[in-house]
Amino acid sequence: MRWFFLILVAVAAGCAGAGGHHQAQPRTRLTVVVYRGDSHRRYTLTCGPAGGSAPNPARACRALEDFVRRGRRRRVARNCLCALHIDRIILRGVVDGRRLAGAVEVSGCAACGMGRPAAADVAAAFAAMHLRAS
Secondary structure: OHHHHHHHHHHHHHHHHHHHHOOOOOOEEEEEEEEEOOEEEEEEEEEOOOEEOOOOHHHHHHHHHHHHHHHHHOOOOOOOOOOOOOOEEEEEEEEOOEEOOOOEEEOOOOOOOOOHHHHHHHHHHHHHOOOOOO
């Protein structure tokens, strides 16, 4: 019985220790390019936990993940006339474990037809990246 207890303790300790060596890959991993007028800056962003080189990763994660989810649920074609948005955010990578089909623009124009919550996501993402919503 004593041997069984020692083996059980050793196995439990081994399992607990193994969890610390392999951390789960974040389900959202993005390259974020922030365009401000004629200049741009490139950042990395991971969510769950929030991290990377973006100025405010936690706020950016909430806003950008929500914006992408809204875009995925959109079923209605968009018919919007938009002026050129000089300030915008371009995303490439993986959101919620799913690779983006291509570059995703986050701007007032990109939120057209998606409602006020999408516009709020744009404003929050812009604030997280130190841009002003237009």
